[in-house]
Amino acid sequence: MKKVKIALMALVLVLLIAFPLFDSNLYHQQLMNQVFVNIIVVMGLNFITGLTGQMNLGTAGIFALGAYGSALMCTKLGTPVWLGFPIAIVIGFLIGRGLGYPSLRVKGVYLSLTTIGFSEVVRLILTNAIDFTGGSQGVQNIPFLNLFGFEFNTPFKIYYLYFALTIIMAIAAARIVSSKWGRVFKAIRDNSDAVEACGIDVANLKILAFTMAAVYGCIGGFLYTHMMGYINPTAFNQDLSVNYLVMMMIGGIGSVAGNVLGAVMVTLLPEILRFMQNYYWLIFSIITLIFAVFLPYGIVSLFKKSERQERHFDIFHSIKKAREIWGGRIAK
Protein backbone atom coordinates (compact mmCIF):
# COMPACT_ATOMS: atom_id res chain seq x y z
CA MET A 1 0.00 0.00 0.00
CA LYS A 2 2.75 2.35 0.96
CA LYS A 3 4.62 1.57 -2.27
CA VAL A 4 1.52 2.33 -4.30
CA LYS A 5 1.22 5.63 -2.52
CA ILE A 6 4.82 6.59 -3.21
CA ALA A 7 4.52 5.54 -6.84
CA LEU A 8 1.36 7.58 -7.19
CA MET A 9 2.98 10.62 -5.66
CA ALA A 10 6.01 10.26 -7.94
CA LEU A 11 3.70 10.05 -10.94
CA VAL A 12 1.84 13.20 -9.92
CA LEU A 13 5.16 14.94 -9.38
CA VAL A 14 6.40 14.01 -12.85
CA LEU A 15 3.13 15.10 -14.42
CA LEU A 16 3.29 18.43 -12.62
CA ILE A 17 6.88 19.01 -13.67
CA ALA A 18 6.03 18.15 -17.26
CA PHE A 19 2.78 20.12 -17.36
CA PRO A 20 4.01 23.52 -18.59
CA LEU A 21 6.26 21.85 -21.15
CA PHE A 22 3.28 20.28 -22.87
CA ASP A 23 0.66 22.89 -22.20
CA SER A 24 1.94 26.20 -23.43
CA ASN A 25 -1.36 27.99 -22.85
CA LEU A 26 -0.41 30.94 -20.65
CA TYR A 27 -3.83 31.07 -19.06
CA HIS A 28 -3.56 27.45 -17.94
CA GLN A 29 -0.13 28.07 -16.51
CA GLN A 30 -1.35 31.15 -14.69
CA LEU A 31 -4.21 29.14 -13.26
CA MET A 32 -1.79 26.54 -11.97
CA ASN A 33 0.24 29.30 -10.31
CA GLN A 34 -2.94 30.50 -8.65
CA VAL A 35 -3.48 26.94 -7.44
CA PHE A 36 -0.05 26.95 -5.81
CA VAL A 37 -0.75 30.22 -4.02
CA ASN A 38 -4.09 28.90 -2.81
CA ILE A 39 -2.53 25.68 -1.58
CA ILE A 40 -0.14 27.65 0.60
CA VAL A 41 -2.88 29.82 2.07
CA VAL A 42 -5.15 26.85 2.76
CA MET A 43 -2.35 24.94 4.47
CA GLY A 44 -1.99 27.92 6.79
CA LEU A 45 -5.71 28.16 7.46
CA ASN A 46 -5.63 24.48 8.28
CA PHE A 47 -3.50 25.09 11.37
CA ILE A 48 -5.97 27.34 13.08
CA THR A 49 -9.35 26.32 11.68
CA GLY A 50 -8.72 22.76 10.57
CA LEU A 51 -6.62 21.49 13.43
CA THR A 52 -7.29 23.82 16.33
CA GLY A 53 -10.95 24.35 15.45
CA GLN A 54 -10.97 28.14 15.80
CA MET A 55 -12.90 29.75 12.99
CA ASN A 56 -10.73 32.23 11.12
CA LEU A 57 -12.80 34.35 8.75
CA GLY A 58 -10.10 36.91 8.02
CA THR A 59 -7.91 35.12 5.53
CA ALA A 60 -8.65 37.82 2.97
CA GLY A 61 -7.27 40.52 5.25
CA ILE A 62 -4.14 38.53 6.03
CA PHE A 63 -3.63 37.73 2.38
CA ALA A 64 -4.18 41.38 1.43
CA LEU A 65 -1.62 42.67 3.92
CA GLY A 66 0.95 40.19 2.63
CA ALA A 67 0.22 41.26 -0.92
CA TYR A 68 0.14 45.01 -0.30
CA GLY A 69 3.11 44.94 2.05
CA SER A 70 5.41 43.66 -0.61
CA ALA A 71 3.79 45.55 -3.48
CA LEU A 72 4.07 48.93 -1.75
CA MET A 73 7.63 48.30 -0.62
CA CYS A 74 8.68 47.54 -4.18
CA THR A 75 6.79 50.31 -5.94
CA LYS A 76 7.11 53.13 -3.40
CA LEU A 77 10.46 52.45 -1.79
CA GLY A 78 12.09 50.50 -4.58
CA THR A 79 13.35 47.76 -2.31
CA PRO A 80 14.47 44.50 -3.89
CA VAL A 81 11.57 42.17 -4.59
CA TRP A 82 12.86 39.19 -2.58
CA LEU A 83 12.75 41.36 0.54
CA GLY A 84 8.97 40.98 0.39
CA PHE A 85 9.33 37.40 1.54
CA PRO A 86 10.81 38.11 4.98
CA ILE A 87 8.53 41.14 5.21
CA ALA A 88 5.52 38.87 4.59
CA ILE A 89 6.70 36.59 7.40
CA VAL A 90 7.07 39.56 9.75
CA ILE A 91 3.62 40.92 8.84
CA GLY A 92 2.13 37.48 9.34
CA PHE A 93 3.79 37.20 12.71
CA LEU A 94 2.51 40.60 13.80
CA ILE A 95 -1.04 39.84 12.68
CA GLY A 96 -0.96 36.47 14.41
CA ARG A 97 0.23 37.90 17.70
CA GLY A 98 -1.69 41.16 17.52
CA LEU A 99 -5.02 39.63 16.61
CA GLY A 100 -4.52 36.28 18.31
CA TYR A 101 -3.59 37.64 21.71
CA PRO A 102 -6.83 39.47 22.46
CA SER A 103 -9.15 37.02 20.73
CA LEU A 104 -7.74 33.61 21.61
CA ARG A 105 -6.98 34.00 25.29
CA VAL A 106 -10.63 33.41 26.07
CA LYS A 107 -12.89 30.63 24.86
CA GLY A 108 -15.60 31.41 22.37
CA VAL A 109 -16.23 32.78 18.94
CA TYR A 110 -14.11 35.87 19.38
CA LEU A 111 -11.61 34.92 16.72
CA SER A 112 -14.35 34.72 14.08
CA LEU A 113 -15.60 38.14 15.05
CA THR A 114 -12.24 39.86 15.25
CA THR A 115 -11.01 38.33 12.02
CA ILE A 116 -14.11 39.39 10.10
CA GLY A 117 -13.68 42.88 11.49
CA PHE A 118 -9.97 42.90 10.81
CA SER A 119 -10.43 41.77 7.24
CA GLU A 120 -13.01 44.47 6.53
CA VAL A 121 -10.92 47.16 8.19
CA VAL A 122 -7.96 46.16 6.04
CA ARG A 123 -10.05 46.25 2.89
CA LEU A 124 -11.54 49.66 3.72
CA ILE A 125 -8.17 51.15 4.56
CA LEU A 126 -6.72 49.84 1.33
CA THR A 127 -9.65 51.32 -0.56
CA ASN A 128 -9.67 54.70 1.14
CA ALA A 129 -6.05 55.55 1.91
CA ILE A 130 -5.70 56.62 -1.70
CA ASP A 131 -2.37 58.43 -1.40
CA PHE A 132 -0.70 55.50 0.18
CA THR A 133 -2.31 52.44 -1.40
CA GLY A 134 -3.70 53.82 -4.64
CA GLY A 135 -7.29 53.34 -3.41
CA SER A 136 -9.60 51.31 -5.58
CA GLN A 137 -7.23 51.83 -8.50
CA GLY A 138 -4.91 49.45 -6.73
CA VAL A 139 -1.17 49.14 -7.13
CA GLN A 140 0.13 48.89 -10.66
CA ASN A 141 3.40 47.82 -12.23
CA ILE A 142 4.46 45.56 -9.43
CA PRO A 143 7.78 44.03 -10.48
CA PHE A 144 8.19 40.30 -10.93
CA LEU A 145 10.26 38.29 -8.54
CA ASN A 146 13.91 37.98 -9.37
CA LEU A 147 16.65 35.93 -7.84
CA PHE A 148 20.34 36.46 -8.60
CA GLY A 149 19.48 38.44 -11.71
CA PHE A 150 17.06 35.85 -13.04
CA GLU A 151 13.64 37.37 -13.49
CA PHE A 152 10.53 35.26 -13.10
CA ASN A 153 8.58 37.23 -15.66
CA THR A 154 6.44 34.61 -17.43
CA PRO A 155 3.88 32.20 -16.01
CA PHE A 156 6.17 29.43 -17.24
CA LYS A 157 9.10 30.52 -15.05
CA ILE A 158 6.88 31.40 -12.12
CA TYR A 159 5.34 27.95 -12.34
CA TYR A 160 8.54 26.18 -11.38
CA LEU A 161 9.46 28.62 -8.65
CA TYR A 162 6.04 28.45 -7.01
CA PHE A 163 5.88 24.72 -7.49
CA ALA A 164 9.13 24.29 -5.59
CA LEU A 165 8.04 26.73 -2.87
CA THR A 166 4.71 24.97 -2.49
CA ILE A 167 6.44 21.64 -2.04
CA ILE A 168 8.76 23.09 0.61
CA MET A 169 5.89 24.71 2.48
CA ALA A 170 3.77 21.57 2.18
CA ILE A 171 6.55 19.47 3.68
CA ALA A 172 6.91 22.00 6.50
CA ALA A 173 3.16 21.98 7.07
CA ALA A 174 2.98 18.19 7.04
CA ARG A 175 5.81 18.01 9.56
CA ILE A 176 4.02 20.46 11.83
CA VAL A 177 0.72 18.59 11.53
CA SER A 178 2.32 15.30 12.56
CA SER A 179 4.49 16.87 15.24
CA LYS A 180 3.84 17.30 18.92
CA TRP A 181 2.31 20.70 18.12
CA GLY A 182 -0.03 19.30 15.53
CA ARG A 183 -1.29 16.75 17.98
CA VAL A 184 -1.97 19.35 20.63
CA PHE A 185 -3.78 21.52 18.10
CA LYS A 186 -6.12 18.62 17.38
CA ALA A 187 -6.48 17.97 21.08
CA ILE A 188 -7.56 21.56 21.65
CA ARG A 189 -10.24 21.13 18.99
CA ASP A 190 -11.50 17.88 20.50
CA ASN A 191 -11.36 18.71 24.18
CA SER A 192 -9.72 21.88 25.34
CA ASP A 193 -10.49 21.27 29.03
CA ALA A 194 -8.55 18.04 28.98
CA VAL A 195 -5.63 19.81 27.32
CA GLU A 196 -5.63 22.32 30.14
CA ALA A 197 -5.62 19.44 32.61
CA CYS A 198 -2.51 18.06 30.92
CA GLY A 199 -0.64 21.18 31.91
CA ILE A 200 -0.61 22.81 28.51
CA ASP A 201 -1.14 26.51 27.95
CA VAL A 202 -4.10 26.34 25.57
CA ALA A 203 -4.22 30.06 24.83
CA ASN A 204 -0.59 30.16 23.85
CA LEU A 205 -0.91 27.24 21.47
CA LYS A 206 -3.99 28.71 19.84
CA ILE A 207 -2.10 31.93 19.26
CA LEU A 208 0.79 29.91 17.85
CA ALA A 209 -1.54 28.13 15.42
CA PHE A 210 -3.08 31.41 14.34
CA THR A 211 0.33 32.99 13.89
CA MET A 212 1.39 30.18 11.61
CA ALA A 213 -1.83 30.58 9.67
CA ALA A 214 -1.13 34.29 9.27
CA VAL A 215 2.45 33.69 8.16
CA TYR A 216 1.34 31.19 5.52
CA GLY A 217 -1.42 33.58 4.44
CA CYS A 218 0.98 36.51 4.06
CA ILE A 219 3.45 34.42 2.09
CA GLY A 220 0.54 33.48 -0.16
CA GLY A 221 -0.28 37.16 -0.59
CA PHE A 222 3.33 37.97 -1.41
CA LEU A 223 3.46 35.29 -4.11
CA TYR A 224 0.12 36.41 -5.50
CA THR A 225 1.25 40.02 -5.82
CA HIS A 226 4.36 39.24 -7.82
CA MET A 227 2.52 36.83 -10.04
CA MET A 228 -0.30 39.22 -10.95
CA GLY A 229 1.71 42.44 -11.25
CA TYR A 230 -1.43 44.39 -10.32
CA ILE A 231 -3.61 44.25 -7.22
CA ASN A 232 -6.66 46.12 -6.06
CA PRO A 233 -8.69 45.93 -2.86
CA THR A 234 -11.90 44.56 -4.35
CA ALA A 235 -10.37 41.11 -4.65
CA PHE A 236 -9.77 40.83 -0.92
CA ASN A 237 -13.35 40.65 0.29
CA GLN A 238 -15.23 38.28 2.54
CA ASP A 239 -15.87 35.92 -0.38
CA LEU A 240 -12.17 35.22 -0.57
CA SER A 241 -12.00 34.22 3.10
CA VAL A 242 -14.97 31.93 2.69
CA ASN A 243 -13.50 30.49 -0.47
CA TYR A 244 -10.42 29.37 1.43
CA LEU A 245 -12.60 27.79 4.07
CA VAL A 246 -14.48 25.93 1.36
CA MET A 247 -11.19 24.66 -0.08
CA MET A 248 -10.19 23.36 3.31
CA MET A 249 -13.53 21.74 3.94
CA ILE A 250 -13.82 20.11 0.53
CA GLY A 251 -10.29 18.78 0.63
CA GLY A 252 -10.26 17.41 4.11
CA ILE A 253 -10.06 19.19 7.41
CA GLY A 254 -6.81 18.75 9.25
CA SER A 255 -4.84 17.02 6.51
CA VAL A 256 -2.21 18.67 4.33
CA ALA A 257 -2.95 16.32 1.45
CA GLY A 258 -6.59 17.30 1.82
CA ASN A 259 -5.70 20.99 1.70
CA VAL A 260 -3.85 20.45 -1.54
CA LEU A 261 -6.72 18.52 -3.11
CA GLY A 262 -9.25 21.09 -1.94
CA ALA A 263 -7.28 24.03 -3.28
CA VAL A 264 -6.83 22.29 -6.62
CA MET A 265 -10.48 21.43 -6.92
CA VAL A 266 -11.98 24.72 -5.82
CA THR A 267 -9.60 26.72 -8.01
CA LEU A 268 -9.83 24.63 -11.14
CA LEU A 269 -13.35 23.24 -11.10
CA PRO A 270 -15.10 26.59 -11.77
CA GLU A 271 -12.73 27.11 -14.71
CA ILE A 272 -13.55 23.67 -16.08
CA LEU A 273 -17.24 24.42 -15.67
CA ARG A 274 -17.02 27.72 -17.53
CA PHE A 275 -18.52 26.16 -20.68
CA MET A 276 -21.85 26.24 -18.84
CA GLN A 277 -21.65 30.02 -19.00
CA ASN A 278 -24.28 31.60 -16.75
CA TYR A 279 -24.84 28.42 -14.78
CA TYR A 280 -21.29 27.52 -13.96
CA TRP A 281 -21.28 29.00 -10.46
CA LEU A 282 -24.61 27.34 -9.67
CA ILE A 283 -23.31 23.96 -10.75
CA PHE A 284 -20.12 24.51 -8.83
CA SER A 285 -22.06 25.37 -5.68
CA ILE A 286 -24.19 22.26 -6.02
CA ILE A 287 -21.11 20.10 -6.40
CA THR A 288 -19.62 21.74 -3.32
CA LEU A 289 -22.76 21.06 -1.34
CA ILE A 290 -22.77 17.41 -2.40
CA PHE A 291 -19.19 17.07 -1.27
CA ALA A 292 -19.98 18.66 2.08
CA VAL A 293 -22.84 16.26 2.72
CA PHE A 294 -21.34 13.02 1.49
CA LEU A 295 -17.72 13.58 2.38
CA PRO A 296 -17.63 15.60 5.57
CA TYR A 297 -14.03 14.56 6.02
CA GLY A 298 -13.20 15.82 2.54
CA ILE A 299 -11.85 14.34 -0.64
CA VAL A 300 -8.91 12.98 1.24
CA SER A 301 -11.16 10.58 3.16
CA LEU A 302 -11.78 8.73 -0.12
CA PHE A 303 -8.19 7.55 0.01
CA LYS A 304 -8.14 6.57 3.64
CA LYS A 305 -9.59 3.14 3.97
CA SER A 306 -9.87 2.78 7.70
CA GLU A 307 -13.05 1.52 9.20
CA ARG A 308 -13.72 4.89 10.73
CA GLN A 309 -13.74 6.60 7.37
CA GLU A 310 -15.79 3.99 5.56
CA ARG A 311 -18.72 4.54 7.80
CA HIS A 312 -19.00 8.04 6.47
CA PHE A 313 -20.42 6.83 3.20
CA ASP A 314 -23.57 6.15 5.10
CA ILE A 315 -25.52 9.32 4.39
CA PHE A 316 -27.29 9.68 7.72
CA HIS A 317 -24.10 9.22 9.57
CA SER A 318 -22.47 11.76 7.28
CA ILE A 319 -25.04 14.40 7.98
CA LYS A 320 -24.87 13.77 11.69
CA LYS A 321 -21.11 13.95 11.66
CA ALA A 322 -21.09 17.13 9.61
CA ARG A 323 -23.48 18.71 12.06
CA GLU A 324 -21.25 17.68 14.91
CA ILE A 325 -18.14 19.05 13.30
CA TRP A 326 -19.57 22.34 12.18
CA GLY A 327 -21.94 22.74 15.09
CA GLY A 328 -19.15 22.08 17.52
CA ARG A 329 -16.81 24.34 15.70
CA ILE A 330 -19.16 27.27 15.79
CA ALA A 331 -20.06 26.65 19.41
CA LYS A 332 -16.41 26.73 20.36
Next chain:
Amino acid sequence: MLKINKIDVFYGKVQALFDVSMEINDKEIVSIIGANGAGKSTLMKAIAGLNKASSGTIEFMGEEIGNVRAHKIVHRGIVYVPEGREVFPEMSVLENLEMGAFNRKFSKAELNKNIEESYALFPRLKERSKQLAGTLSGGEQQMLAICRGMMSDPKLIMFDEPSLGLAPVTVSEMFDAIVKIHEVRKIPVIIVEQNAFMAMSISDRTYVMEVGHMVQCGNSQELLNSPTIKKAYLGG
Protein backbone atom coordinates in the same frame (compact mmCIF):
# COMPACT_ATOMS: atom_id res chain seq x y z
CA MET B 1 1.95 19.28 51.56
CA LEU B 2 -1.14 21.17 50.40
CA LYS B 3 -2.69 23.74 52.66
CA ILE B 4 -5.86 25.60 51.79
CA ASN B 5 -6.54 28.49 54.07
CA LYS B 6 -9.97 30.13 54.19
CA ILE B 7 -10.65 30.53 50.49
CA ASP B 8 -13.72 32.13 48.94
CA VAL B 9 -14.56 31.37 45.32
CA PHE B 10 -17.15 33.17 43.23
CA TYR B 11 -18.75 32.38 39.89
CA GLY B 12 -19.58 35.89 38.78
CA LYS B 13 -21.61 37.25 41.69
CA VAL B 14 -22.56 33.88 43.09
CA GLN B 15 -20.40 32.67 45.92
CA ALA B 16 -19.61 28.97 45.60
CA LEU B 17 -17.11 28.45 48.43
CA PHE B 18 -17.25 30.13 51.82
CA ASP B 19 -14.17 30.24 53.97
CA VAL B 20 -13.03 26.74 53.05
CA SER B 21 -9.91 25.34 54.63
CA MET B 22 -8.32 21.96 54.30
CA GLU B 23 -4.97 20.30 54.55
CA ILE B 24 -3.45 17.31 52.79
CA ASN B 25 -0.41 15.65 54.31
CA ASP B 26 2.23 13.60 52.54
CA LYS B 27 1.20 10.10 51.60
CA GLU B 28 -2.44 10.14 52.54
CA ILE B 29 -5.67 9.62 50.69
CA VAL B 30 -8.24 12.28 51.40
CA SER B 31 -11.81 12.14 50.22
CA ILE B 32 -14.18 15.04 49.87
CA ILE B 33 -17.84 14.12 49.97
CA GLY B 34 -21.00 16.13 49.71
CA ALA B 35 -24.23 16.43 47.79
CA ASN B 36 -24.63 18.01 44.35
CA GLY B 37 -23.69 21.65 44.36
CA ALA B 38 -21.77 21.42 47.61
CA GLY B 39 -18.73 22.92 45.92
CA LYS B 40 -16.53 19.84 45.72
CA SER B 41 -15.54 20.29 42.09
CA THR B 42 -15.18 24.03 42.59
CA LEU B 43 -12.66 23.35 45.32
CA MET B 44 -10.75 20.93 43.05
CA LYS B 45 -10.71 23.48 40.27
CA ALA B 46 -9.50 26.16 42.64
CA ILE B 47 -6.55 23.96 43.58
CA ALA B 48 -5.89 23.15 39.92
CA GLY B 49 -5.91 26.86 39.07
CA LEU B 50 -9.01 26.66 36.87
CA ASN B 51 -10.93 28.85 39.33
CA LYS B 52 -9.36 31.68 41.23
CA ALA B 53 -9.97 32.22 44.92
CA SER B 54 -10.94 35.80 45.67
CA SER B 55 -9.55 35.60 49.18
CA GLY B 56 -7.53 33.14 51.22
CA THR B 57 -4.42 31.22 50.25
CA ILE B 58 -3.52 27.90 48.67
CA GLU B 59 -0.06 26.68 49.56
CA PHE B 60 1.64 23.75 47.91
CA MET B 61 4.93 22.53 49.35
CA GLY B 62 5.36 25.80 51.14
CA GLU B 63 4.71 27.98 48.10
CA GLU B 64 1.65 30.08 47.39
CA ILE B 65 -0.06 28.83 44.22
CA GLY B 66 -3.33 30.75 44.40
CA ASN B 67 -2.36 33.04 41.54
CA VAL B 68 -0.49 30.55 39.38
CA ARG B 69 -2.11 29.71 36.05
CA ALA B 70 -3.55 26.27 35.49
CA HIS B 71 -0.90 24.86 33.18
CA LYS B 72 1.88 26.09 35.46
CA ILE B 73 0.29 24.29 38.39
CA VAL B 74 0.62 21.03 36.49
CA HIS B 75 4.31 21.84 36.09
CA ARG B 76 4.56 22.14 39.84
CA GLY B 77 3.19 18.63 40.22
CA ILE B 78 -0.54 18.91 40.89
CA VAL B 79 -2.60 16.94 38.41
CA TYR B 80 -6.36 17.15 38.22
CA VAL B 81 -8.27 14.32 36.54
CA PRO B 82 -11.53 16.03 35.61
CA GLU B 83 -14.92 14.38 35.91
CA GLY B 84 -16.68 12.88 32.94
CA ARG B 85 -13.71 11.11 31.31
CA GLU B 86 -12.23 13.98 29.44
CA VAL B 87 -10.16 12.05 26.90
CA PHE B 88 -9.24 13.01 23.35
CA PRO B 89 -11.72 10.96 21.31
CA GLU B 90 -9.95 11.23 17.96
CA MET B 91 -6.58 10.09 19.29
CA SER B 92 -5.40 6.59 20.03
CA VAL B 93 -4.96 5.40 23.58
CA LEU B 94 -1.20 5.68 23.26
CA GLU B 95 -1.40 9.22 21.92
CA ASN B 96 -3.67 10.18 24.79
CA LEU B 97 -1.08 8.94 27.23
CA GLU B 98 1.67 10.83 25.46
CA MET B 99 -0.40 14.00 25.73
CA GLY B 100 -0.30 13.60 29.49
CA ALA B 101 3.47 13.92 29.42
CA PHE B 102 3.46 16.87 27.04
CA ASN B 103 4.66 19.47 29.50
CA ARG B 104 7.55 17.35 30.76
CA LYS B 105 10.84 16.94 28.98
CA PHE B 106 11.03 13.17 29.27
CA SER B 107 13.53 11.01 27.46
CA LYS B 108 12.09 8.26 25.30
CA ALA B 109 13.02 5.71 27.97
CA GLU B 110 11.30 7.62 30.77
CA LEU B 111 8.23 8.08 28.62
CA ASN B 112 8.08 4.37 27.83
CA LYS B 113 8.54 3.51 31.46
CA ASN B 114 5.55 5.63 32.40
CA ILE B 115 3.47 4.14 29.60
CA GLU B 116 4.38 0.63 30.72
CA GLU B 117 3.37 1.54 34.25
CA SER B 118 -0.04 2.65 33.00
CA TYR B 119 -0.46 -0.58 31.09
CA ALA B 120 0.49 -2.56 34.18
CA LEU B 121 -2.17 -0.72 36.13
CA PHE B 122 -4.84 -1.33 33.51
CA PRO B 123 -3.84 -4.16 31.17
CA ARG B 124 -6.94 -3.50 29.12
CA LEU B 125 -5.44 -0.25 27.89
CA LYS B 126 -2.48 -2.13 26.48
CA GLU B 127 -4.76 -4.34 24.40
CA ARG B 128 -6.34 -1.21 23.00
CA SER B 129 -3.33 1.03 22.68
CA LYS B 130 -3.90 1.62 18.96
CA GLN B 131 -7.64 2.09 19.27
CA LEU B 132 -9.23 5.53 19.21
CA ALA B 133 -10.11 6.73 22.69
CA GLY B 134 -13.59 7.73 21.54
CA THR B 135 -14.41 4.08 20.83
CA LEU B 136 -13.54 2.88 24.32
CA SER B 137 -16.20 2.03 26.88
CA GLY B 138 -16.93 4.47 29.68
CA GLY B 139 -14.85 2.55 32.19
CA GLU B 140 -11.91 2.29 29.82
CA GLN B 141 -12.07 6.00 29.15
CA GLN B 142 -11.95 6.67 32.86
CA MET B 143 -8.93 4.36 33.14
CA LEU B 144 -7.29 6.26 30.36
CA ALA B 145 -8.02 9.62 32.00
CA ILE B 146 -6.46 8.37 35.24
CA CYS B 147 -3.38 7.05 33.47
CA ARG B 148 -3.00 10.23 31.47
CA GLY B 149 -2.97 12.16 34.71
CA MET B 150 -0.20 9.92 36.00
CA MET B 151 1.97 10.41 32.92
CA SER B 152 3.58 13.62 34.11
CA ASP B 153 4.78 12.08 37.40
CA PRO B 154 2.62 14.24 39.67
CA LYS B 155 3.42 14.98 43.27
CA LEU B 156 -0.27 15.22 44.13
CA ILE B 157 -3.18 13.85 42.15
CA MET B 158 -6.86 14.74 42.38
CA PHE B 159 -9.68 12.62 41.01
CA ASP B 160 -13.03 14.24 40.37
CA GLU B 161 -15.85 11.70 40.50
CA PRO B 162 -13.93 8.71 39.14
CA SER B 163 -17.00 6.51 39.53
CA LEU B 164 -19.39 8.77 37.62
CA GLY B 165 -21.71 6.70 35.46
CA LEU B 166 -19.78 3.46 35.73
CA ALA B 167 -20.97 -0.07 36.38
CA PRO B 168 -20.50 -1.21 40.00
CA VAL B 169 -17.82 -3.73 39.02
CA THR B 170 -15.87 -1.05 37.19
CA VAL B 171 -16.26 1.31 40.11
CA SER B 172 -14.44 -1.02 42.47
CA GLU B 173 -11.80 -1.64 39.81
CA MET B 174 -11.28 2.12 39.63
CA PHE B 175 -10.90 2.49 43.37
CA ASP B 176 -8.50 -0.46 43.51
CA ALA B 177 -6.41 1.32 40.92
CA ILE B 178 -6.42 4.55 42.89
CA VAL B 179 -5.21 2.71 45.99
CA LYS B 180 -2.55 1.01 43.91
CA ILE B 181 -1.37 4.33 42.46
CA HIS B 182 -1.15 5.65 45.98
CA GLU B 183 0.89 2.67 47.14
CA VAL B 184 3.25 2.52 44.18
CA ARG B 185 3.91 6.23 43.72
CA LYS B 186 3.65 7.18 47.37
CA ILE B 187 1.89 10.44 46.59
CA PRO B 188 -1.10 12.01 48.27
CA VAL B 189 -4.43 11.52 46.54
CA ILE B 190 -7.59 13.59 46.77
CA ILE B 191 -10.85 11.99 45.69
CA VAL B 192 -14.06 13.88 45.22
CA GLU B 193 -17.03 11.56 45.24
CA GLN B 194 -20.78 11.25 45.36
CA ASN B 195 -20.23 7.59 46.14
CA ALA B 196 -19.40 8.45 49.73
CA PHE B 197 -19.09 4.92 51.01
CA MET B 198 -16.51 3.89 48.45
CA ALA B 199 -14.49 7.05 48.85
CA MET B 200 -14.49 6.86 52.61
CA SER B 201 -13.58 3.21 52.74
CA ILE B 202 -10.32 3.74 50.85
CA SER B 203 -9.35 7.11 52.30
CA ASP B 204 -7.52 8.02 55.48
CA ARG B 205 -9.39 11.20 56.16
CA THR B 206 -12.63 12.67 54.86
CA TYR B 207 -13.89 16.20 54.48
CA VAL B 208 -17.61 16.80 54.25
CA MET B 209 -18.97 19.77 52.33
CA GLU B 210 -22.39 21.35 52.33
CA VAL B 211 -23.48 24.24 50.12
CA GLY B 212 -20.05 25.79 49.90
CA HIS B 213 -19.02 25.25 53.50
CA MET B 214 -16.66 22.70 54.95
CA VAL B 215 -18.83 21.23 57.70
CA GLN B 216 -16.92 18.29 59.05
CA CYS B 217 -13.62 16.55 58.79
CA GLY B 218 -12.03 13.58 60.39
CA ASN B 219 -10.82 10.04 60.22
CA SER B 220 -12.72 8.20 57.51
CA GLN B 221 -13.40 5.11 59.61
CA GLU B 222 -14.86 7.20 62.41
CA LEU B 223 -16.98 9.24 60.06
CA LEU B 224 -18.26 6.08 58.41
CA ASN B 225 -19.75 5.11 61.74
CA SER B 226 -21.01 8.53 62.67
CA PRO B 227 -24.81 8.60 62.67
CA THR B 228 -25.16 12.00 60.97
CA ILE B 229 -22.95 11.01 58.08
CA LYS B 230 -24.72 7.69 57.77
CA LYS B 231 -28.03 9.42 57.60
CA ALA B 232 -27.01 12.11 55.14
CA TYR B 233 -24.73 10.30 52.74
CA LEU B 234 -24.85 6.56 53.26
CA GLY B 235 -28.58 6.00 53.16
CA GLY B 236 -29.30 5.44 56.84
